[in-house]
Structures are given as C-alpha cells and as structure tokens.
Amino acid sequence: MCGIIGYAGYRNAQEVALTALEKLSYRGYDSAGICVYSKGLKVEKAAGKIGVLKEKLAHSPLPESHTGIGHTRWATHGGVSDRNSHPHGNHRVQIVHNGIIENYLILKQKLTAFGYTFATETDTEVAALLIDYFYGKLGDPLAALREVADKLKGSFALCVMFADVPDTIFALRRESPLLVGIGKDETFVASDIPAFLSYTNRYFRLAEGEIAVVTREKTTVYDRRGKEVKRNLQIATFDAESAERGGYAHFMRKEISEEKSIVAHLTSLYLDMHGFPDFKLDRERLAKVRHITLVGCGTAYHAGLYAKYLIEKLARVRCDCVVASEFRYADPILDADDLCIFISQSGETADTISSLRMAKEKGAVTVGIVNVVGSTIASEVDSVFYTYAGVEIAVASTKAYTAQCSLLALFSLFLARAFGKLSDEEAKSLMKEFKKVPDLIGKAMESEETLVEVAAEIRDAEDLFFIGRGFDYAASLEASLKLKEISYIHSESYPAGELKHGTISLVTEKTPVVALFGERAMREKMLANLKEVAARGAKTIAVCPSSDAVASVADILIDLPDEESLFVPIVEATLLQLLAYHTAALRGCDIDQPRNLAKSVTVE
Structure with missing residues (x-):
C-alpha cells in the first residue's frame, strides 16, 4: 500500500x-515525509x-545530504x-514502513513499561522504538534488526537509519515487497521499480527475511541467520518513459490507449508454431x-x-472464482486434483499470496497470472504466465485487466484442448x-466522442446500475x-435476471x-430486462450492436461490434x-489518484 524509498x-x-x-x-497519498543524514x-x-x-521543503529545505x-x-x-506521517522514531533511529504490525499494541505496552512514550497512533512508531530498544541493548544494528524481525507479527518492509551509523540504510522485509536498485556510485531501496527507473534499470528483490545494508559504494545482503548471500541482478523490462503520461491528461487515459497493442503482443507470445495457445504446464x-x-x-x-x-464452457471442467480475502479463511477442500489460478497485477496482493500458500500446503497445482516479473506470486507458484502489460500507474486498473482477461481467454482455449x-x-x-480483438478495441476507441456525450448524461447521477x-x-x-x-458515483452491478x-x-x-448486450444468446432476455427498468422510468443505456428492437427501448445506445x-x-x-474516465473528468475528480485508494494492496 504505502511507498518507500x-x-x-x-x-x-x-x-x-x-x-x-x-x-x-x-x-498512497495521505501524507509524505523524508529523513536525511546530516550529522544526525x-x-x-x-x-x-x-x-x-x-x-514545505521549498521554504525550509533539509540540510544537504x-x-x-x-x-x-x-x-x-x-x-x-x-x-x-512517516518517518517515525527518535533522535537515534528513524524508519519508514509499508505493512501492518499486528501485535503492535502488546509491544507498545512492553515498551511503555521500559519507559518509552509515544507521539503517534501508528504501529510504525512502535516498530521504530522497538528497534531503538534492541539497538541500545545489543549495540549492533544487524543484531537489533534480526531481534526485532523475530518479535514483529504481520507484514513489513522497512528502511532504517541510525544516527550513529552515517550514510547507511538498513532494509528488511517480510511479506511486503522491497527492491534494491543498483546504479553507478549510488544505490536505491524502494517499494517498486518506477521509484528509481530514471537512474538505473538494474535491481534485485529482497527475499523474505533478508536484511540489506546499503551504502553508496556497496550493498551487502544477509539472510535471517546472519549469513551473507549474493544476489543476481535483474533488468527492468520497461523504461522511465513508460512511467510518464506521454502527452495524455491522465495516466489512466494513456493506459487505456495501450490496450490494443498489449492484446496483440500477448497473442504473439503464447501461441505455438501451429497457432494454438501454448502454456508450458506438466501435462x-x-x-x-x-x-x-x-x-x-x-x-x-x-x-x-x-x-x-470460458473455462466451464470450453474445457467442461468444474470451475469456481473466489475473492482471495474469503478463500484464505474458508478452509477450502483442495488436493492434488485441484488447479488454483492466482490473478494479481502486482504479484504482491497480500490476501492472494496467503491464499496461494494455503493452496500449496494442501497439494494443489498452482498457476499465477501476474504482470510484475519476479514478484512474490510469480516466485511461489508452480507456473507463472505474465501479462506483459507494462507499468500501470493509475490506481484504477485498465490495461492490466484487459491483459488478464486476454491471457485467461488464451489459457481457457489451451485447457480445452488439453482436456480433449x-x-x-x-x-x-x-x-x-480472438485475433480480431485488438482491432475491435481500436474500433471501440473511435467511439470516444459518443462516450463523452453519455458521460455528460450520467455525471450528476447519485446512483447507477449495470446489468448483464x-x-x-x-x-x-x-x-x-x-x-x-x-x-x-454510487454504482452497483447485478445479474439482469435478479432485478x-x-x-x-x-x-x-x-x-x-x-x-x-454482448452475449448474443442472451439478447432477447436482456431486452426484456431493459423494458422492465424503462417501465419504472430509468434512463436506459444499452451497450449493444445496432438493433432496432433495443433502440426502441433504450434512451442511449453505445455501439458494440x-x-x-x-x-x-x-x-x-x-x-x-x-465511459468511467470521461464521467470522472466531467465531475472534476482526481482520476489517477482517487480518494482512499492505493494501487497495490500489500496488507490484509
């Protein structure tokens, strides 16, 4: 959720x-903060x-550091x-944190008994003062951090600075992602690649439980037992320009414009020499x-x-789709006859990772549909298939969803052939x-002027419903x-037959x-449902191929191939x-950073 650097x-x-x-x-954009080393x-x-x-810093900058x-x-x-706001700590130690410390109240009570006082309501301050306590007790930053990591329950990615360890950053993680970017005479630690991509495209991901000691000259990584480990560098698959708006008013609009080429690229990646979808799985x-x-x-x-x-229709195998936050606590019946497919843009979604680990413990075959190469889900599933959608900056996902649907469509065709x-x-x-889809997306983009007009019709709505x-x-x-x-706008979606x-x-x-009205076999049923809401005075909007029957009922038509x-x-x-984009634009909303949301949900 939070971003650290x-x-x-x-x-x-x-x-x-x-x-x-x-x-x-x-x-995350609720608050921001910085700590630098300058004689403290x-x-x-x-x-x-x-x-x-x-x-604030323009008027009163921090010391040169x-x-x-x-x-x-x-x-x-x-x-x-x-x-x-972060950073948190005292004059001896300061930290920034992404994650949730689940046992912070118990630790807070213990630290209070040791004489510590607290200035904030955060779990992070507890972690910072716990580090201070063990550093004072042990006198060794690494030993103190290992001790703290054992005491903390929950998820964390931490960057830590000590006042008496000049020009050095200590980084450690459990469950929350943390990367180390390696430049020339400079090193970065960050939650995600865009943070340092303007400076270097070389990086590695800290593994679970590792601690990195970072200086300008070098980075040393230790495992949870304190043994030094060597890490191989990865090269980012996109450049800094990909993380810019490229002339568009918003990242979201730019990312929608990329969908046509993304689907076309996926099609070329996952086909065999005969033109059939091919995914390398143990047959x-x-x-x-x-x-x-x-x-x-x-x-x-x-x-x-x-x-x-798609899977049930084409492969004729029983299939369920479950919200990860429910699945992980449902104690599902899984064994070696089950295939579990975990879908995540970032590959770091906390509930999805926990669900994956549970499925592996129960012996299920696991597959990841992920965008970010080398992410936690990508590293832990039996087989991973990347969507290659590139970096997605807007909080509301667009191209990542289109890529997921496209890759899953190809995977469904693969399963159908594999199951005979x-x-x-x-x-x-x-x-x-399927190969028509990129051009159909391009044709859909040509309807943008119409969609702006539709957006103007719904911009003042308090409630809106989608049916299908x-x-x-x-x-x-x-x-x-x-x-x-x-x-x-308060919006809900319902199966049309449930109205x-x-x-x-x-x-x-x-x-x-x-x-x-996309599913042709259901169009007569959908027309009946449209008439039902029209009879109650609804403003009816049909996403439909040209149809006189639908046009006679709908107030507004959005053309569908x-x-x-x-x-x-x-x-x-x-x-x-x-449609969502232009509605939000007309309402003057912060499209790329909507309130209360964050891109990657790395906490439960």
Missing part, C-alpha cells in the same frame, strides 16, 4: 526522495499529497495528520485436474469471473475470433467498479441503468473504462 549516493537525497515519492504516489537524522513530513511536503529515506502513506493505523499433472479455482481481489477477481465462464474438449478446427475458429447476463455480468462488475472508483428479486425497488425516475464471440467482454471493458 531509500537513497545512498552522490546526489541530493532530498531531491531524489521527492522525485521517487512522486513516482510512488499511486501506492533530520526529518520533515506533512499530511496531504506530496505537493504539500514539496512546498547524500543519504536519506522517504515515505508516501496510505493510512491504516491512526488518522491522516502530520504527526502520524501429466494437468490430466489429473478435476476442479479449477480462480482467486483474485477486485479487478483481478472480475477477470477471474470472466475466465470461469476442443478439436483443432474448433480451436482454429476460436483463435480467428453470462459473461456480460462479469464485464458489468468491472465496469461498475471502475465508475465508482474514480467518479464516486425482480429486490434490486428493481432501487430503480426510480431517471436512475441510469447500463445494460450489456456485432460479433458472435466469447471475447466481446474484452472490448466492452475498453468502452466502459472510457
């Missing part, structure tokens, strides 16, 4: 930290977005205030699979719902349909989430209802992402 090098640490925090602001530890922090801190740490916060413990193990479970959170869960429809449910001719026909059947229902869930995330079971009581005069295809929901996603 550490820097040791030859540049001005304050400026590097501020630049990095701006790049990490999608991870000097701290400045402020509630609000990073611009507030920048303005070449070593520092910084933090941008998504509040968990304690309200949004200057005093609850012998796969043959034993009797049940498939897709697991994800938020947008990834919605991509999984779409895949559930799809002939070569049938597979070729379906692949011909089959895979259109899965698409409508994501459309509703996107609209509520960035426009703050009469209570939901229709919420439909009043001029309530916008968006109906999806007339394709009898299982892959239409991917195109619907682009249309409805643009």
Whole structure:
C-alpha cells in the first residue's frame, strides 16, 4: 500500500526522495515525509499529497545530504495528520514502513513499561522504538534488526537509519515487497521499480527475511541467520518513459490507449508454431485436474469471473472464482486434483499470496497470472504466465485487466484442448475470433466522442446500475467498479435476471441503468430486462450492436461490434473504462489518484 524509498549516493537525497515519492504516489497519498543524514537524522513530513511536503521543503529545505529515506502513506493505523506521517522514531533511529504490525499494541505496552512514550497512533512508531530498544541493548544494528524481525507479527518492509551509523540504510522485509536498485556510485531501496527507473534499470528483490545494508559504494545482503548471500541482478523490462503520461491528461487515459497493442503482443507470445495457445504446464499433472479455482481481489477477481465462464464452457471442467480475502479463511477442500489460478497485477496482493500458500500446503497445482516479473506470486507458484502489460500507474486498473482477461481467454482455449474438449478446427475458429480483438478495441476507441456525450448524461447521477447476463455480468462488475472508483458515483452491478428479486425497488425516475448486450444468446432476455427498468422510468443505456428492437427501448445506445464471440467482454471493458474516465473528468475528480485508494494492496 504505502511507498518507500531509500537513497545512498552522490546526489541530493532530498531531491531524489521527492522525485521517487512522486513516482510512488499511486501506492498512497495521505501524507509524505523524508529523513536525511546530516550529522544526525533530520526529518520533515506533512499530511496531504506530496505537493504539500514539496512546498514545505521549498521554504525550509533539509540540510544537504547524500543519504536519506522517504515515505508516501496510505493510512491504516491512526488518522491522516502530520504527526502520524512517516518517518517515525527518535533522535537515534528513524524508519519508514509499508505493512501492518499486528501485535503492535502488546509491544507498545512492553515498551511503555521500559519507559518509552509515544507521539503517534501508528504501529510504525512502535516498530521504530522497538528497534531503538534492541539497538541500545545489543549495540549492533544487524543484531537489533534480526531481534526485532523475530518479535514483529504481520507484514513489513522497512528502511532504517541510525544516527550513529552515517550514510547507511538498513532494509528488511517480510511479506511486503522491497527492491534494491543498483546504479553507478549510488544505490536505491524502494517499494517498486518506477521509484528509481530514471537512474538505473538494474535491481534485485529482497527475499523474505533478508536484511540489506546499503551504502553508496556497496550493498551487502544477509539472510535471517546472519549469513551473507549474493544476489543476481535483474533488468527492468520497461523504461522511465513508460512511467510518464506521454502527452495524455491522465495516466489512466494513456493506459487505456495501450490496450490494443498489449492484446496483440500477448497473442504473439503464447501461441505455438501451429497457432494454438501454448502454456508450458506438466501435462501429466494437468490430466489429473478435476476442479479449477480462480482467486483474485477486485479487478483481478472480475477477470477471474470472466475466465470461469470460458473455462466451464470450453474445457467442461468444474470451475469456481473466489475473492482471495474469503478463500484464505474458508478452509477450502483442495488436493492434488485441484488447479488454483492466482490473478494479481502486482504479484504482491497480500490476501492472494496467503491464499496461494494455503493452496500449496494442501497439494494443489498452482498457476499465477501476474504482470510484475519476479514478484512474490510469480516466485511461489508452480507456473507463472505474465501479462506483459507494462507499468500501470493509475490506481484504477485498465490495461492490466484487459491483459488478464486476454491471457485467461488464451489459457481457457489451451485447457480445452488439453482436456480433449476442443478439436483443432474448433480451436482454429476460436483463435480467428480472438485475433480480431485488438482491432475491435481500436474500433471501440473511435467511439470516444459518443462516450463523452453519455458521460455528460450520467455525471450528476447519485446512483447507477449495470446489468448483464453470462459473461456480460462479469464485464458489468468491472465496469461498475471502475465508475465508482474514480467518479464516486454510487454504482452497483447485478445479474439482469435478479432485478425482480429486490434490486428493481432501487430503480426510480431517471436512475441510469447500463445494460450489456454482448452475449448474443442472451439478447432477447436482456431486452426484456431493459423494458422492465424503462417501465419504472430509468434512463436506459444499452451497450449493444445496432438493433432496432433495443433502440426502441433504450434512451442511449453505445455501439458494440456485432460479433458472435466469447471475447466481446474484452472490448466492452475498453468502452466502459472510457465511459468511467470521461464521467470522472466531467465531475472534476482526481482520476489517477482517487480518494482512499492505493494501487497495490500489500496488507490484509
């Protein structure tokens, strides 16, 4: 959730930290702060977005320094205030933290008994003063940090500075991600690659329980037993320009524009020489699979719902899609006959990681659908397949969702052939349909002017409903989430057939209802549902191929390609992402950084 940065090098640490925090602001923007080393530890922090801190430092900069740490916060413990902002600590130690310390109240009581007092409501201050306690007791930073790591329950990625260890940063992690970027005569520690990509593309990920000692000249990594370990460097697969807006008003709009090329690229990556989807899985193990479970959170869960429809229809195997935060506590019945597919853009989603570990303990075959190379999920699943969507900066996911749906569509075709449910001719026909998707996305982008007009019709709505059947229902869930995330309009999605079971009581005069008509076999049923809400005075909006029957009922039509295809929901996603985008723009919302949200949910 939060974003952290550490820097040791030859540049001005304050400026590097501020630049990095701006790049990490999608991870949280409730407050920001910086600590630098200059004959001791000097701290400045402020509630609000990073611009507030920048303005503060413009009037009163920190001392010149070449070593520092910084933090941008998504509040968990304690309200949004200057005093609850990171860094936390005292004159001897300062830390920045991403994660949640679950046993902080017990530790706080113990530290209080030792004479410590607390200035904030945060769990992070407890961790900082616990480090101070053990450092005072042991006199060795590494020994103190190992002791603290054993005492803390929960998740953490920490950057730590000691007043009497000049120009040195200590970094350690459990469950929350932390990377070390290696430049020429400079080193970075960060939550994510964009923080240091302007300076270097070489990095490695700290493994679970490791501690890195970072200076300008070198980085030394120790495992949890204190043994030095060597780490191989990775090269970032995207450049700094990818993390810029590129002339667009918002990152979200830029990222939607990339969807056509992303789907085309995926198609080329995951096909064999005969043009069939090919995923390197153990065929012998796969043959034993009797049940498939897709697991994800938020947008990834919605991509999984779409895949559930495809897998059951094409591969004819029982399939469920479950929210990760429920799955991990449900004690599901899993064994070696189960295939569990874990979907996550970042590969660091806390609930999804915990669900993965539980599934592995129960003996299930595990597959990851992930965007970030080398992430925790990517490292721990039996097989990982990357979406290669590139860096996604806007908090509301767009291109990552489209890439997930596209990759899962190809994977569904692969499973159908692997299970003998799809002939070569049938597979070729379906692949011909799938290869149309990039051009159909391009055609959908041409409807943007119409979507701006539709956005103007719904911008003042207090409530809005999406309805669909089959895979259109899965698409409508994501459309509703996107609209509520960035426009703050209360939006819900329902299976169209459920309207009469209570939901229709919420439909009043001029309530916008968006109906999806992508699934051809369901269009007559959907038309009946559209008439039901129209009869209650709803403002009806149909996402539909040209149809006189629908046009006679709908107040507004959003044109959808007339394709009898299982892959239409991917195109619907682009249309409805643009609708959400323009609605939020007309309402004057902060599109890339909507309130109360953060990009990567790395805490439970």
